[in-house]
Each structure stands twice: as C-alpha cells, then as structure tokens.
Amino acid sequence: MKLTNKNMCSVIDGINLDSILKKSVKEAVSLNRESLDESYVAEPKPFKQVSELVSQKTKDMHHGLYKNYVESLNAVSSKLDTADRSESNPRHSDFKSLKLDEAYNLNAVWLHELYFANCFDPHSEIVMDSKSYLRLQRDFGTFDAWQKDFMATAMAAGNGWAVCGYHTFLRRYVNMIVSHHSGDVMMGVFPVVVVDMWEHSYVKDYLSDKKSYLVSRMKEFNWNIIEERVERAEQIAQAVKA
Amino acid sequence: MKLTNKNMCSVIDGINLDSILKKSVKEAVSLNRESLDESYVAEPKPFKQVSELVSQKTKDMHHGLYKNYVESLNAVSSKLDTADRSESNPRHSDFKSLKLDEAYNLNAVWLHELYFANCFDPHSEIVMDSKSYLRLQRDFGTFDAWQKDFMATAMAAGNGWAVCGYHTFLRRYVNMIVSHHSGDVMMGVFPVVVVDMWEHSYVKDYLSDKKSYLVSRMKEFNWNIIEERVERAEQIAQAVKA
Amino acid sequence: MKLTNKNMCSVIDGINLDSILKKSVKEAVSLNRESLDESYVAEPKPFKQVSELVSQKTKDMHHGLYKNYVESLNAVSSKLDTADRSESNPRHSDFKSLKLDEAYNLNAVWLHELYFANCFDPHSEIVMDSKSYLRLQRDFGTFDAWQKDFMATAMAAGNGWAVCGYHTFLRRYVNMIVSHHSGDVMMGVFPVVVVDMWEHSYVKDYLSDKKSYLVSRMKEFNWNIIEERVERAEQIAQAVKA
Amino acid sequence: MKLTNKNMCSVIDGINLDSILKKSVKEAVSLNRESLDESYVAEPKPFKQVSELVSQKTKDMHHGLYKNYVESLNAVSSKLDTADRSESNPRHSDFKSLKLDEAYNLNAVWLHELYFANCFDPHSEIVMDSKSYLRLQRDFGTFDAWQKDFMATAMAAGNGWAVCGYHTFLRRYVNMIVSHHSGDVMMGVFPVVVVDMWEHSYVKDYLSDKKSYLVSRMKEFNWNIIEERVERAEQIAQAVKA
Numbered sequence: 011m012k013l014t015n016k017n018m019c020s021v022i023d024g025i026n027l028d029s030i031l032k033k034s035v036k037e038a039v040s041l042n043r044e045s046l047d048e049s050y051v052a053e054p055k056p057f058k059q060v061s062e063l064v065s066q067k068t069k070d071m072h073h074g075l076y077k078n079y080v081e082s083l084n085a086v087s088s089k090l091d092t093a094d095r096s097e098s099n100p101r102h103s104d105f106k107s108l109k110l111d112e113a114y115n116l117n118a119v120w121l122h123e124l125y126f127a128n129c130f131d132p133h134s135e136i137v138m139d140s141k142s143y144l145r146l147q148r149d150f151g152t153f154d155a156w157q158k159d160f161m162a163t164a165m166a167a168g169n170g171w172a173v174c175g176y177h178t179f180l181r182r183y184v185n186m187i188v189s190h191h192s193g194d195v196m197m198g199v200f201p202v203v204v205v206d207m208w209e210h211s212y213v214k215d216y217l218s219d220k221k222s223y224l225v226s227r228m229k230e231f232n233w234n235i236i237e238e239r240v241e242r243a244e245q246i247a248q249a250v251k252a
Numbered sequence: 253m254k255l256t257n258k259n260m261c262s263v264i265d266g267i268n269l270d271s272i273l274k275k276s277v278k279e280a281v282s283l284n285r286e287s288l289d290e291s292y293v294a295e296p297k298p299f300k301q302v303s304e305l306v307s308q309k310t311k312d313m314h315h316g317l318y319k320n321y322v323e324s325l326n327a328v329s330s331k332l333d334t335a336d337r338s339e340s341n342p343r344h345s346d347f348k349s350l351k352l353d354e355a356y357n358l359n360a361v362w363l364h365e366l367y368f369a370n371c372f373d374p375h376s377e378i379v380m381d382s383k384s385y386l387r388l389q390r391d392f393g394t395f396d397a398w399q400k401d402f403m404a405t406a407m408a409a410g411n412g413w414a415v416c417g418y419h420t421f422l423r424r425y426v427n428m429i430v431s432h433h434s435g436d437v438m439m440g441v442f443p444v445v446v447v448d449m450w451e452h453s454y455v456k457d458y459l460s461d462k463k464s465y466l467v468s469r470m471k472e473f474n475w476n477i478i479e480e481r482v483e484r485a486e487q488i489a490q491a492v493k494a
Numbered sequence: 495m496k497l498t499n500k501n502m503c504s505v506i507d508g509i510n511l512d513s514i515l516k517k518s519v520k521e522a523v524s525l526n527r528e529s530l531d532e533s534y535v536a537e538p539k540p541f542k543q544v545s546e547l548v549s550q551k552t553k554d555m556h557h558g559l560y561k562n563y564v565e566s567l568n569a570v571s572s573k574l575d576t577a578d579r580s581e582s583n584p585r586h587s588d589f590k591s592l593k594l595d596e597a598y599n600l601n602a603v604w605l606h607e608l609y610f611a612n613c614f615d616p617h618s619e620i621v622m623d624s625k626s627y628l629r630l631q632r633d634f635g636t637f638d639a640w641q642k643d644f645m646a647t648a649m650a651a652g653n654g655w656a657v658c659g660y661h662t663f664l665r666r667y668v669n670m671i672v673s674h675h676s677g678d679v680m681m682g683v684f685p686v687v688v689v690d691m692w693e694h695s696y697v698k699d700y701l702s703d704k705k706s707y708l709v710s711r712m713k714e715f716n717w718n719i720i721e722e723r724v725e726r727a728e729q730i731a732q733a734v735k736a
Numbered sequence: 737m738k739l740t741n742k743n744m745c746s747v748i749d750g751i752n753l754d755s756i757l758k759k760s761v762k763e764a765v766s767l768n769r770e771s772l773d774e775s776y777v778a779e780p781k782p783f784k785q786v787s788e789l790v791s792q793k794t795k796d797m798h799h800g801l802y803k804n805y806v807e808s809l810n811a812v813s814s815k816l817d818t819a820d821r822s823e824s825n826p827r828h829s830d831f832k833s834l835k836l837d838e839a840y841n842l843n844a845v846w847l848h849e850l851y852f853a854n855c856f857d858p859h860s861e862i863v864m865d866s867k868s869y870l871r872l873q874r875d876f877g878t879f880d881a882w883q884k885d886f887m888a889t890a891m892a893a894g895n896g897w898a899v900c901g902y903h904t905f906l907r908r909y910v911n912m913i914v915s916h917h918s919g920d921v922m923m924g925v926f927p928v929v930v931v932d933m934w935e936h937s938y939v940k941d942y943l944s945d946k947k948s949y950l951v952s953r954m955k956e957f958n959w960n961i962i963e964e965r966v967e968r969a970e971q972i973a974q975a976v977k978a
Contacts, residue, residue: 067943071939071943071944074944075944078583078585079585082583082585082586085586086586095400095401095403095404096404098403098404098405098407098408099407099408099562099566100407100408100409100410101410101562101563101566101595101598101599101602102566102569102570102595102598102599103408105404105408106408106429107591107595109405109408109428109429109436110429110436111585111586111591112438113428113429113436113437113438114436114585114586115585115586116421116422116438117438117439118585120421120439120440121439158337159337161337161340162337162338162340162347163340163351165340165341165342166340166341166342166345166347166348166351167342168342168343168895168916169894169895169916169934169935173439175440178442178488179358179362180358186351186355187348187351187352187355188439190894190895192435192436192437192438192439193434193435193436193437194351194352194355194356194434194435195355195434195435195437195438195439196354196355196358196359196434196437197359197362197363197415197430197434197437197441197443198362198417198440198441198442198443199439199440200420200440200492201439201440208895208935209895209934209935209936209939210935210939210944213797213935213936213939213940214939214940214943217793217797217940218797218800218801218936242491242492243491245487245488245490245491246420246487246488246491246492248487248491249484249485249487249488249490249491250442250484250488309701313697313701313702316702317702320825320827321827324825324827324828327828328828341804341808343804343805343808343837343840343841343844344808344811344812344837344840344841349833349837353827353828353833356827356828357827357828360827410653410674411652411653411674411692411693432652432653450653450693451653451692451693451694451697452693452697452702455555455693455694455697455698456697456698456701459551459555459698460555460558460559460694579884579885579887579888580888582887582888582889582891582892583891583892584891584892584893584894585894587892589888589892590892590913593889593892593912593913593920594913594920596922597912597913597920597921597922598920600905600906600922601922601923604905604923604924605923642821643821645821645824646821646822646824646831647824647835649824649825649826650824650825650826650829650831650832650835651826652826652827657923659924662926662972663842663846664842670835670839671832671835671836671839672923676919676920676921676922676923677918677919677920677921678835678836678839678840678918678919679839679918679919679921679922679923680838680839680842680843680918680921681843681846681847681899681914681918681921681925681927682846682901682924682925682926682927683923683924684904684924684976685923685924726975726976727975729971729972729974729975730904730971730972730975730976732971732975733968733969733971733972733974733975734926734968734972
C-alpha cells in the first residue's frame with residue numbers, strides 16, 4: 011500500500027488520512043512497543059556513589075540536584091503533550107521554551123545517571139584486552155593518549171561535562187565537552203564515559219582544584235560498567251556501517 | 253592480563269605503561285580499523301538538490317557554505333592533533349576553542365549532508381507499512397501528530413535545525429531543535445530526518461516565509477533515504493535494549 | 495531617616511515596610527518619572543532604509559521582522575508583570591523563560607532601531623574633526639584601524655551583530671560581536687554603530703557574500719546620527735570617570 | 737575639513753588617508769587620552785570580602801578565580817593586538833575565538849569586582865531617601881517589589897549572575913540574568929548591584945541552598961557603594977535623555 015506524497019501530507023494540506031486505512035495498517039503490523047511512553051515519566055534511581063574521595067555531603071547534594079532534574083523533566087514532558095504547536099516561533103512561545111528545557115533536563119538526567127554509574131568504583135581496574143581499552147587505544151593511538159585528551163577535554167569544560175562516546179558519523183570514539191547540559195554538543199554520540207565538571211561536583215571537597223577532583227574520579231572509573239556500554243557501542247558500530 | 257588501576261593511570265601518575273606489555277597486547281588482538289583517521293580529513297560530497305521549489309542560486313550558495321564547513325573542520329581537526337593539552341582551561345586556551353569549533357563544524361558538515369540527502373526528492377512518496385511510517389506513528393500516536401510536532405519544532409528553531417532521530421536513552425524517536433549547529437542539542441540521538449532552518453536556506457526564495465519553505469521541503473522528503481536510516485536505527489534500538 | 499538593614503529586608507524577612515513611612519518619603523521627594531512604564535509597551539517605529547544597495551524586498555522583510563520582535567517584547571513584558579516569582583529556578587520556570595526572552599527581544603528591538611537609523615545614508619560623509627572620528631582614532635590608533643577591526647568583528651559574527659560602543663568599564667570605545675541577539679555580549683557598552691549580520695540582512699541581495707553587504711552598509715553609515723550618539727557617550731564618559 | 741565617504745573608506749577601498757591630513761587634525765585637536773591602553777592590562781585588585789556568612793576558604797578561592805580571569809583577559813587582550821583580522825569568520829578563526837574570550841573574561845573581571853565591592857558589608861544599611869532606594873522604588877513600584885524581582889532573577893540564573901542596572905535604552909533600572917559571564921545579556925545596562933550566582937560562590941558554605949546564600953549577600957549589600965554607582969547612573973540618565 012502506497013501513499014502519494016499529496017495524501018501523506020495531511021497535516022500540511024489539512025486533510026486527514028483515511029482512518030480506516032490507518033487502522034488496517036495498524037492491525038496488519040504488530041507494534042511491539044519498545045519505547046517509553048510519550049510523556050516519559052522518569053523516576054529518579056538510587057545510586058550509591060561509593061568513594062572516600064567525595065564527601066557524603068557532596069554525594070547527598072548531588073543526588074538531590076539529580077532528582078530536581080528528573081522532576082523538571084517530568085513537568086516539561088507533561089506540558090509538551092498539550093503545548094500549543096500552532097504559534098511556535100523562536101522569539102517567544104511556550105513550545106520553544108519547553109523544547110529547550112526538554113533538551114536541558116533530559117541531558118541532565120541522563121548524564122547524571124551515566125556519571126553516578128561510571129565514576130564510583132574504588133576497586134577500579136581495567137583489563138588491557140577489554141574492548142574499552144582496545145577501542146580507545148585504536149582511536150587515540152594509545153590508551154594514555156586517550157587519557158590525556160579526556161583530561162584536557164574535562165579541564166576545558168567550564169560548568170559542564172566531559173564525555174567520551176562512540177560517534178555514529180565518524181565511526182570512532184571521541185571526547186567532547188558538553189557546556190552546561192546541552193551546549194556545544196556533538197550530535198549522534200553514544201556516551202560510554204562521563205564525568206561531571208559542574209562546580210557542584212567538586213567545590214565542597216576540592217575547592218577550585220578541579221584537576222585533583224578529575225583525577226580522583228578517573229581513578230575510580232567503573233570499567234565493568236563502561237565495558238557494557240562499549241559492548242553496545244560495538245553493535246551500534248555494526249549498525250551504522252555503510 | 254589485568255592492570256590494576258594504579259598501573260593504568262599512567263598519564264595521571266606520570267608513569268608510562270610498559271611498552272612491551274602494550275606491544276604484546278596489540279599483536280595478540282587484531283585491530284580491524286573501522287574508524288576514520290584520527291584527524292578525520294573530510295571531503296565535500298556532491299549533492300544534486302533536485303527541486304523546483306528552491307532556486308539554483310540558493311542551491312549553489314548552500315553547497316558552497318557546506319564546503320566551507322568541511323574546510324574548517326579539516327583545519328580544526330588537524331590543529332587538534334598537536335594542540336597543547338597541558339594548559340587546557342575554560343577561560344582561554346587553544347584546546348578549548350578548538351574543541352568548540354570541532355563540535356560546531358562537525359555537526360554543520362553532518363547536518364548538511366543529511367539535509368541535502370533527505371530533502372530533495374520531487375517524487376516523494378511514503379509507504380504506510382514502511383518502518384519510517386510505523387515508527388513515527390508508534391512514538392507520536394499518529395503520523396500526522398509527528399508531522400505537526402516536527403513542524404512546530406522547525407518553526408521554533410531560529411537559525412538552526414529541525415532534527416528527528418532515534419534517542420538511545422529514551423529508546424524512541426524524538427524531534428529536536430538544534431540551535432546554530434551545536435546548541436540545545438539532545439545527546440545520543442541518531443538522526444533520520446533533518447531540515448535546515450538557517451535563514452540562508454530560505455531567505456533568497458521565500459523571504460521570511462519560513463513556513464512555506466518548510467512545507468516545500470517536507471513535500472520533497474526522500475523517504476527511501478530516511479527508510480535506510482530508520483533501518484539502521486532499528487538495529488541501534490536492538491543494541492541499546494537493556 | 496535611616497533603615498537598619500533588618501528593617502529593610504522586608505521581603506527576605508517577610509515583614510513589610512511601614513506603609514506610612516513609605517508614603518511620607520514618596521511625598522517628600524518629587525519623583526520625576528523619566529522611565530518608561532514598568533511593562534514597557536513599545537511601538538514599532540517607521541524607518542526609511544534609504545539605499546539602492548539593499549532591495550525593497552529585503553527592506554520590507556526586515557521591517558516586518560523588527561515588528562515581530564516589538565510584538566514579542568510587549569507580550570513578554572506584559573507576562574513578566576504577573577509572572578510567579580516564587581518558584582523561579584534555572585531548570586524550568588516561567589520566570590526564567592520570560593527573562594531570557596526579555597533580553598533576547600529587547601536587544602533585538604533596540605539593535606534593529608540602531609541599525610535602521612545608522613546604516614541607510616547614501617550621502618554618508620564623515621568629518622575628520624568630528625567626535626566620532628577623533629574618538630575612534632584615539633582608541634584604535636587610526637580611523638582605518640578601527641574600520642579594519644570593525645569589519646573583522648562583523649565577519650566573525652555568524653548570525654548576530656557587529657557593535658561599536660563606549661565601554662563604561664574600560665572607558666574607551668570597543669568593537670564587539672553580539673551572537674544572535676543576546677549571546678557573547680560585553681556588559682555596559684553604550685552602542686554607537688550597529689550593523690546587522692544576521693543572514694536575513696543580506697542573503698536575498700548578496701547571497702553568501704557578506705563582505706560586500708558589510709562594505710555597502712559601511713559606505714552608507716549615517717555619521718550625523720552616529721555623532722549624536724557619540725555626543726551622549728561623551729557625557730557618559732564624564733559620568734563614569736573615577 | 738570634510739572627507740567625502742569615498743576618501744573615508746580607506747580600508748574598504750584600499751586607499752590610505754593622506755597622512756599629512758591626519759597629522760594636522762591630530763595636532764589641531766588636543767587628545768586628552770582618558771581611555772585605557774589599547775591592550776588593556778588589568779591588575780587584580782585586593783578585596784576584603786568582610787563577612788562571617790562566607791567562609792575564608794570560599795573567599796580565598798573566589799579571589800583566586802578572579803585573578804585567573806584577569807590573567808586570561810590580559811592574555812586575550814594582548815593577542816588581539818596582533819591577531820590576523822583578514823581571515824576572520826564565524827566558523828573557525830583566531831580572531832573570532834579571541835573576541836568571544838574577550839567578552840567572557842572582561843565581563844568576568846568586571847562582574848567580580850562589582851560583586852566583591854557591593855556584597856560584603858556586615859553593617860549594611862539603606863537610607864530611604866537615598867537615590868538607590870528611590871530609584872528602585874520608582875521603577876519597580878516598591879522597594880520590596882524590586883527585592884522580590886531581584887531574588888527571582890538570581891534564583892533563575894544557573895551558573896551566572898544577577899545584575900541590577902540602569903538600562904540606557906529603557907531609561908529605567910532593570911534586573912537581569914547573566915548566564916555564565918556573557919550569555920543572555922541585556923545590552924547597554926550600567927550595573928549597580930551584582931550578585932555572583934555561580935556555584936563556586938556558595939557550594940562550599942551552603943551546598944545547594946542557594947537561596948540562603950543569596951539572602952546572606954543581600955543582607956550585606958554595601959549601599960554606600962551602590963549609591964555611588966547610582967549617582968553615576970543618574971548622570972548617565974541625563975546624558976541619554978532625548
């Protein structure tokens with residue numbers, strides 16, 4: 011069954027698709043719903059943040075900030091369901107503000123979850139024939155070169171994040187700055203290593219010595235969790251090959 | 253072979269990994285190099301931009317702008333290879349400026365390539381049992397609802413982009429604004445539909461009537477190319493499932 | 495009559511200032527209201543944009559865009575009067591979105607008015623003993639050096655503005671980029687020369703040749719209007735001297 | 737002595753002004769150099785930060801951060817003197833990066849100086865017939881209303897600043913967010929009250945309770961210093977009247 015473009019553009023032309031047609035297609039194809047609900051209601055997850063190099067006060071504060079983002083994301087997501095799309099414009103419209111806040115809070119939630127999971131392993135250990143080690147070595151020349159580049163990336167982020175991930179266009183791992191939560195972001199990167207470089211992450215314990223904070227987190231990278239992400243990235247790499 | 257963390261952090265501790273160890277690992281594991289070179293040298297690709305709804309002057313100008321981004325990306329990428337990482341900081345450092353320019357130009361190149369490929373098919377036609385149709389229907393309720401949301405997203409982007417892609421955290425398709433080339437970006441989205449909403453895309457032909465421009469591009473969506481991307485996104489979806 | 499700080503902080507401490515006290519002060523001091531209304535209702539002004547180097551279509555479009563900003567500013571300003579300030583936060587709140595839109599639209603309105611007024615004089619002529627000439631010469635070494643710096647500034651602005659103004663902290667004239675309408679802005683600059691470098695200003699007439707557009711505007715600078723602004727800047731300079 | 741526009745545009749047309757002409761003008765007019773040097777070399781100033789509500793560690797760290805900005809500003813300013821202006825573009829050029837860093841660091845230096853000076857007076861006291869009080873009352877309805885609005889503005893700033901200043905276009909006082917150091921900035925505002933809302937200002941002492949931090953700073957506003965600024969703003973107000 012084909013639709014010419016004219017029929018398809020029902021929103022554009024103000025004509026609705028024949029609802030019977032739609033129904034028949036819907037029944038013909040079983041839709042395994044694997045996505046979250048449209049208005050994704052997120053729940054804050056517990057994270058242990060095991061480390062003696064970060065104070066309990068920082069850990070508690072940090073989890074509280076994360077919960078605020080989850081709450082804001084839910085509020086934004088819910089409002090987006092019914093936001094007026096007809097008057098959308100870049101100068102001033104609810105829809106625009108909601109979309110910007112959506113990207114901001116969604117990234118904030120995800121980045122915090124990635125960070126809490128990959129930065130708090132006091133028994134950190136990397137295996138040299140792990141995929142993580144080999145892929146970073148492959149794409150940065152040596153594992154050390156990756157570390158240097160990652161540290162420089164983290165030190166360059168003001169209030170923001172250092173992220174290492176698989177770039178689905180370049181088909182290699184890259185290190186990137188994320189400014190705040192949604193600025194200066196490389197598109198299409200599947201994240202595998204994340205360090206929070208916002209000041210709230212380190213000022214209580216390290217004052218302005220963010221390098222010591224960064225080293226403390228890199229020393230406690232949970233390479234098991236990173237390896238799981240790299241395994242997924244491997245499959246993504248297969249998927250995006252030409 | 254395991255490395256304790258202490259040994260691993262050779263950059264951090266200023267100790268280099270034993271080069272013999274490294275060599276043996278390297279030889280033991282065959283490295284199929286599937287990534288681009290470290291300093292990815294991009295080549296501008298030809299794009300036909302077949303359409304009677306966009307003038308030749310705009311097409312030529314647009315391809316020229318894209319080539320400028322390719323050129324800038326190559327310059328940035330090359331400089332990053334040897335940039336001093338030791339003094340990296342967010343206030344003023346070559347490394348910081350290069351990383352921001354890298355994200356900016358890399359996104360610009362990729363987005364333009366996606367746009368030229370998916371926006372210029374005068375014989376645009378969507379099949380209702382295509383994956384594209386079904387997935388957008390699944391995640392937005394109806395295909396029309398997706399179109400409405402995509403249009404509102406595009407209209408909210410000032411100088412920037414409207415992007416529909418598969419979100420690897422939400423595990424669903426989303427519409428997002430990209431401000432300029434790297435602002436307000438949702439992380440981890442694999443793009444499938446892209447429309448350029450920078451003023452250079454439409455001012456010559458449509459003046460400030462960006463809605464007509466947008467509709468003209470949506471009427472010429474190349475659903476065959478979008479379908480190929482959605483096929484890849486399907487595999488990515490498999491890869492990121494818990 | 496003095497208020498100790500404790501009494502003053504009535505909002506903070508939840509105690510209102512004695513209303514009789516307030517009234518008496520109000521009566522005692524004649525308030526010459528020189529400011530605009532709280533919710534500043536702006537009116538779009540007419541601008542002739544006399545020039546043969548910019549097409550009528552561009553002029554009309556441009557004035558239309560300016561009117562949109564005036565309209566948006568009025569909407570934002572009006573909503574700010576009654577916006578809930580109690581739940582203000584940077585993640586997601588009406589007040590935050592309104593404040594960002596306020597800066598965006600207010601700058602857009604002002605910058606357009608400055609631009610329309612100073613960029614459309616086909617009989618452009620500068621007098622070498624004018625304050626404009628002498629001050630730019632003083633602060634940039636030569637008038638030519640100022641021109642070069644201003645052009646480089648304009649060429650560096652993507653979608654944004656080139657602004658020359660008197661910096662009340664540096665106590666000299668500076669050239670600055672304004673990204674979009676409110677990004678990368680130097681604080682405390684009183685603007686005297688403004689060129690719009692958004693793509694809508696030149697794409698219709700000059701395609702991507704923004705240098706030719708820029709030169710065309712600089713050739714039609716209205717130095718009489720700029721001189722009036724510089725005269726005011728002179729007085730500002732007096733006011734901010736230590 | 738008049739120059740027609742053709743002669744004036746010596747940079748544009750590649751013709752240099754007659755140097756003898758220039759010299760005679762220069763001699764005829766005594767140039768009282770009141771501006772800073774072209775490459776403004778700033779010196780970090782001492783600030784006492786007298787307060788029992790902010791820890792010594794925070795004070796020391798904060799002054800150190802300020803000194804870093806001064807150092808960066810000097811580096812940027814010096815490089816700008818000789819930066820290549822001929823290849824300036826928004827994608828990737830030294831001049832562009834330097835101009836953005838200039839705005840960032842210059843604002844950072846100034847804002848910190850304003851903040852250190854106006855936020856650390858344990859004997860804070862406002863006089864109800866002071867210009868500060870009366871002007872804020874005039875422009876916000878009541879002094880309390882100003883306080884509420886200022887607090888909401890500060891709470892809406894993520895990592896950034898809350899600034900109250902005299903707006904030379906609106907001819908009234910406004911409260912504004914400054915994101916980071918140079919984002920979302922209203923143009924043409926002469927600042928009179930400044931509070932640092934970056935996390936480094938409060939996380940050590942107040943964790944994420946930024947409201948308590950904000951109140952602590954507002955309780956220690958140095959209204960004498962603010963009054964001096966308002967006096968200057970009064971003169972600026974006179975200067976910009978139509």
